Amino acid sequence: MGRNLIIPGGTRIIDARGKYVMPGGIDPHTHFECELMGAKSVDDFYQGTKAAVAGGTTMIIDFVIPRKDESLLEAYERYRESADQKVCCDYSLHVAVTSWSPKVKEEMATLVKEHGIGSFKMFMAYRDMFMLRDPELIETFKACKELGAIAMVHAENGDIIAENTKRLLDAGVTGPEGHEMSRPEEVEAEAVNRACVIASQVNCPLYIVHVMSRSAAEAVDAARRRGACVFGETLAAAIGTDGTNYTHKCWKHAAAHVLSPPLRPDPDTPSVLLNMLAKDGLQVTGSDNCTFNAEQKALGKDDFSKIPNGVNGVEDRMSVVWEKGVHAGIMDPTRFVAVTSTNAAKIFNLYPRKGVIAVGSDADIVVWDPNRKRTISAQTHVQAVDFNIFEGMEVHGVPEYVIVEGRVCVDECELKAVHGFGKFVETPSQNIDYVYCLIEDREKRPRGVARTEAEAKKHAEEDAAIA
Ligand code: URP
Ligand code: ZN
Ligand code: ZN
Numbered sequence: 001m002g003r004n005l006i007i008p009g010g011t012r013i014i015d016a017r018g019k020y021v022m023p024g025g026i027d028p029h030t031h032f033e034c035e036l037m038g039a040k041s042v043d044d045f046y047q048g049t050k051a052a053v054a055g056g057t058t059m060i061i062d063f064v065i066p067r068k069d070e071s072l073l074e075a076y077e078r079y080r081e082s083a084d085q086k087v088c089c090d091y092s093l094h095v096a097v098t099s100w101s102p103k104v105k106e107e108m109a110t111l112v113k114e115h116g117i118g119s120f121k122m123f124m125a126y127r128d129m130f131m132l133r134d135p136e137l138i139e140t141f142k143a144c145k146e147l148g149a150i151a152m153v154h155a156e157n158g159d160i161i162a163e164n165t166k167r168l169l170d171a172g173v174t175g176p177e178g179h180e181m182s183r184p185e186e187v188e189a190e191a192v193n194r195a196c197v198i199a200s201q202v203n204c205p206l207y208i209v210h211v212m213s214r215s216a217a218e219a220v221d222a223a224r225r226r227g228a229c230v231f232g233e234t235l236a237a238a239i240g241t242d243g244t245n246y247t248h249k250c251w252k253h254a255a256a257h258v259l260s261p262p263l264r265p266d267p268d269t270p271s272v273l274l275n276m277l278a279k280d281g282l283q284v285t286g287s288d289n290c291t292f293n294a295e296q297k298a299l300g301k302d303d304f305s306k307i308p309n310g311v312n313g314v315e316d317r318m319s320v321v322w323e324k325g326v327h328a329g330i331m332d333p334t335r336f337v338a339v340t341s342t343n344a345a346k347i348f349n350l351y352p353r354k355g356v357i358a359v360g361s362d363a364d365i366v367v368w369d370p371n372r373k374r375t376i377s378a379q380t381h382v383q384a385v386d387f388n389i390f391e392g393m394e395v396h397g398v399p400e401y402v403i404v405e406g407r408v409c410v411d412e413c414e415l416k417a418v419h420g421f422g423k424f425v426e427t428p429s430q431n432i433d434y435v436y437c438l439i440e441d442r443e444k445r446p447r448g449v450a451r452t453e454a455e456a457k458k459h460a461e462e463d464a465a466i467a
């Protein structure tokens with residue numbers, strides 16, 4: 001980049017007239033080869049990142065989820081081993097903390113200090129599997145704060161869900177519609193609010209993953225307005241489709257839409273979430289790509305609570321946000337770049353290496369044709385999964401070229417992704433520029449009332465020292 005550059009002979013020229021040239025997308029929420037509810041997601045690190053690149057995403061952040069009895073470090077190593085060989089684009093990792101002990105705390109520190117981890121996800125749902133209770137959330141948030149990391153939460157009230165699930169199954173509701181009925185939006189909004197309060201009291205930065213409903217988004221927005229260091233992520237799924245699919249007569253169709261928190265039946269949800277993204281009530285759009293084929297979804301044929309949770313999105317995220325956001329006139333192309341790339345880079349401390357086109361940044365670049373159209377379909381998508389929740393959607397906005405670290409990996413719309421070309425990228429802690437700056441401003445030393453002359457003198461001395 002620059003003016004008056006000397007261009008070496010033989011350099012290929014890509015004509016981008018009439019197109020948008022923008023930083024490659026960053027999807028901060030994927031689950032490739034993820035073992036969940038007795039199944040392993042079918043998009044692996046190769047197929048998943050290949051699909052990402054096809055859609056204009058040049059970096060993903062996946063989640064290390066430890067198996068039962070596996071330590072955080074063992075799980076981290078397992079993910080690294082598999083992903084390093086396969087990824088077609090750069091990637092980072094968040095680590096899920098699914099239990100609490102002094103050993104877990106030590107491992108969190110090791111991951112931050114020695115392995116480039118800067119964010120930890122805690123579950124308030126999936127009781128008896130991953131769920132942490134409030135005292136454990138407080139401890140994990142305190143540990144994140146101490147380490148300069150970011151706490152992430154899956155915010156739904158797991159106890160209420162367990163109670164509702166039992167009641168619904170007892171009443172004979174076993175189909176996928178029971179999934180949403182067992183965890184309606186207030187069950188999400190309550191947990192979002194609780195997580196925001198705990199994080200604010202502990203003074204730890206918080207990132208709410210997959211905000212799926214109006215009331216949950218409002219809870220995030222309200223916390224931000226109170227000055228809390230909270231960021232909200234919604235999903236391509238939440239703005240590109242809705243919860244009416246759960247009442248579809250075809251079981252397979254309905255089950256294919258099962259993810260947590262669920263899509264919402266309120267038809268205004270997609271436009272509410274888009275407006276939140278446009279106005280900075282929410283900051284990021286991820287995909288939560290966690291794909292299971294029909295036969296895996298069928299594990300829950302007789303019990304909706306056993307349907308493996310997850311949908312596609314890594315490939316179509318950029319197109320869906322462009323179509324529903326920019327093409328619909330709700331956000332401008334600059335905000336599109338912010339919510340699909342730059343904000344994630346800033347929050348996870350990848351900026352300005354990622355999320356911007358600038359001297360010194362990685363050459364992750366998309367040439368986006370806003371006039372070209374395509375129709376999304378499982379018949380034509382790159383992903384391994386046999387279903388696409390956006391099936392039949394016509395989208396404007398197609399990545400004509402996708403450049404990954406300087407290499408043209410989508411060339412005139414033709415995919416040329418390279419197995420193993422990507423690298424692991426560290427997400428350093430102590431992100432002062434975009435995250436911890438908000439925390440330090442709020443740090444206060446607790447102090448009681450001075451009731452004696454000696455105490456008053458001590459306070460005066462302290463005040464003088466600060467001034
Ligand atoms: O349904 C979902 N979201 N599956 C992936 C795991 C998670 O909770 O993010
Ligand atoms: Zn989750
Ligand atoms: Zn997820």
